[in-house]
Amino acid sequence: MPLPATLSHYLTHRPQRIALLQHIAEQGSITRAAKAAGLSYKGAWDAIDELNNLTARPLVERSVGGRGGGGARLSAEGERVLRLYQRLQALHTQVLEAAEDSADLDLLGRLMLHTSARNQLAGTVARIERQGTHDHIYLDLGSGLALCAAITPESTRRLLLAPGATVVALMKAGWLSVDPEGSPVAEPANALPAQVEAVDMATPGPSEVRLSLRNGQRLCALVDNSRLATLALQPGQAAIVCFDPGSVLLGRPL
Template identity: 60%
Template sequence: MSLTSALTQQLTRRPQRLALLEQIAVQGSITRAAKAAGLSYKAAWDAIDELNNLAERPLVERSVGGKGGGGARLSAEGERLLALYKRLESLQARLLESAESEQDLELLGRLMLRTSARNQLSGRVLDIQPRGRNDLVKVELAGGAHLLAQITRDSTEKLELAPGRSVVALIKAGWLRLLPLSEPADESLNQLQGRIEEIFDAADGPSEVRIALASSQTLCALVEPERLAQFGLKPGDGVRAQFAPGQVLLGTAL
């Protein structure tokens, strides 16, 4: 999915994210930028992670624990996107003015659906191997990591997948199984290695674990506190996130 399609949809559908990028450029602090954009600190981090994951290169460069709750600034790519979006705003206004009816706008909204999957990672198709009525699609993520997605042949054809095609891999947070790097890997599963960046505990359910990958993309996993305690996992620890090829959904630009 191209930078101007996936990310522009995110910013168009969620204007607070554009405000967040603008405030990061001004404030240089995640905490201050979040407050100015009307977001909670955690929501700001979630937004930054999702935007960075969709981009081929990070839009926001950050440092945990800096002045004001964590320093942050726009990368050159982020500055370019912000400038591009401001140019697109005038074009968008002209497009909406040309819509003949409210039904036209409703149709556009249905074509740009949101997803409940917390992990949305941009990548490119490397290979497609037939597996009966299914296909095993090999995807290269930003930074060079690979994963496999098992989808139906109909889905492959509907998405017009082929080597070199840009895609977004969607993985629900509850599908990720975390293990310390010292534990043996299950070779039948996808493996993404990273470092635990932050853990958000919940009083009545699994903890939310934020994992920084070497590619600067971020994974979010929902993990029961008992499992975290079993392996003594804490921020700063290296972990392996495992998930089955059948638990990867693929999306492409419209």
């Protein structure tokens, strides 16, 4: 049975982020790993931040003076995940043999989607409260951090959300605001304490502000240049990242 071209490519080629893990293990250098994976240096670090945000323990650790510059290495958890993926690759043939029709493979291809949201935080549902026409889903992000997402009751049912469920919270970079630590926060916004990692100026704006949370996860916010000049944010500065509960999208693995 011939495979649809797009799905055949997906099943026989490594997803880009898995490929990046493999190249980091082989190269010991983020610069070389990014080139081998077909990513820019910045794109590689964005992918690493996404991977680390979605796992209980970081898959990639930053190191100083890595071979070839831009040090990075797989953590023990990263090595374990890479071995797992390699074992799963051995099941591809069995999956293809089990498909009853090529349309089955097209369906699977449609279900495996990427998202354009820059920020993806893994968390666990702590509690669910009905407030007006929406359910407020409170997520535990670990290390004492929490956020709230406001979604419809229908979405709660469709996602089968309940305390203890593992979910991914997604927020576009433009939906986040950044203020220095101690700034007043308007209710009912989420407010996460963070530390500024880098400010990437763009002309014309908006510019990117990259932030780290104390649980090891990272966020990226887009800030207008005029506001950025007023805030005068610097790497290492303590900050507050704010976003509305209605701006949080929730997803669950299939």
